[in-house]
Amino acid sequence: MKASSTSFRAAVLLALVGMVWGIVMAISQDHSTMPAHAHLNLLGWVSLFLFGIFYRLNPGIDRSRSARIQVGVWIVATVVLTTGVALEHSGNPAGDPIAAIGSLAVLADMVLFGWLVLRHERNADVVGSKPMPAE
DSSP states (O other), X not given: OOHHHHHHHHHHHHHHHHHHHHHHHHHHTOOTTHHHHHHIIIIIIIIHHHHHHHHHHOHHHHTSHHHXXXXXXXXXXXXHHHHHHHHHHTTOXXXXXXXXXXXXXXXXXXXXXXXXXHHHHHHHHHHHHSOXXXX
C-alpha cells in the first residue's frame, strides 16, 4: 500500500475518533482531556492528511519504504502521545512519561519526513537544472 493511502485512511479514522471524543466531552461537560483531544485532531487528522497530500503529489516517494515507515511511526506515536496527554490531564501522573515517549517519537518522525522532503527537493533541483531535449 502507498504511504498516501495509509495517511488518508488513518487521518479520517483519527478525525472520527477525535470528533466522537469531543462530543463525549460536551455531553459529560468534562473537558479535562481537551489538550489530548486537540493533539489527536492536529497530529492525527491534519498532519496525516497533509502527509498524504505530499506523498500523493510525489509518487516516487509515495511508493517508498521510507514513506510507509514514516506514516506508520506517525500513527503509532500520535496514539501514544495522545494517550499520555489524556492520562496526565485526567490526573494520572503515569501519563507524563508516556506523553514524553510519544512526543520524542513524533519529533524523530518529523525529522524523517523533513529528510524525505529535502532529499526530494534536492533531487528535483538537480534534475531540473539539466537541459531537457525539446519535444
